[in-house]
Amino acid sequence: xxxxxxxxxxxSLSPGERATLSCRASQSISxxxxxxxxxxxxxxxxxxxxxxxxxxxxxPDRFSGSGSxxxxxxxxxxxxxxxxxxxxxxxxxxxxxxFGGGTKVEI
Amino acid sequence: xxxxxxxxxxxxxxxxxxxxxCTVSGGSISSHFxxxxxxPPGGGLEWIAYIYYTGISDYNPSLKSRVTISxxxxxxxxxxxxxxxxxADTAVYYCATGGHVTTPLGYWGQGTLVTVSx
Numbered sequence: 487x488x489x490x491x492x493x494x495x496x497x498s499l500s501p502g503e504r505a506t507l508s509c510r511a512s513q514s515i516s517x518x519x520x521x522x523x524x525x526x527x528x529x530x531x532x533x534x535x536x537x538x539x540x541x542x543x544x545x546p547d548r549f550s551g552s553g554s555x556x557x558x559x560x561x562x563x564x565x566x567x568x569x570x571x572x573x574x575x576x577x578x579x580x581x582x583x584x585f586g587g588g589t590k591v592e593i
Numbered sequence: 594x595x596x597x598x599x600x601x602x603x604x605x606x607x608x609x610x611x612x613x614x615c616t617v618s619g620g621s622i623s624s625h626f627x628x629x630x631x632x633p634p635g636g637g638l639e640w641i642a643y644i645y646y647t648g649i650s651d652y653n654p655s656l657k658s659r660v661t662i663s664x665x666x667x668x669x670x671x672x673x674x675x676x677x678x679x680x681a682d683t684a685v686y687y688c689a690t691g692g693h694v695t696t697p698l699g700y701w702g703q704g705t706l707v708t709v710s711x
Binding site (some may be wrong): 487516517519521523528529530531532533536537542574576578580581582583584585586587588 | 619629637638640651652653654655687691692694695696697698699701702703704
């Protein structure tokens, strides 16, 4: 199975700052089928990005995704207070679908 | 918009079978793949299985020997059974659309916590 490694484990930033989250795959992800999700405490994951760079419906444009092959990045251009959460990457190009371990973005 | 609601017993005894149901509203059950995903307390996410209304399905090899996913189109329900549970199966269980290769996980239910304990 494809192992996804997210870094850093925790990112300590302030509102208004830029956040850069990394997701590295153990092998190339077919079709760049890589998604990003945001999860707040006690809530289900919320889809942010599909196919490495396409924003899901209703996601503000401060969220952007990039990358291909084995290296992918989620960027939040200017952190809003509601963006402090845990972010997961997930590949859906090869079965079994797998998730990264998550990056916590904290104040 | 598709809405998903998971339901099931909150507590299951070790070695018994865990059974969960996901009820679909606001959409056609034949329009999506349907997955189960779980998350242990304080832990990460693990995809369990998906099913399509035609009956095709796929399982995570880590759980395949103990898991069955099924679908009732008339009731618009997706079910999950996990046999021989242990404390390691304690988790919030989510249902979601998608899960087939090339199909992302789109709509998610709110999840249901299942605790395995005697």
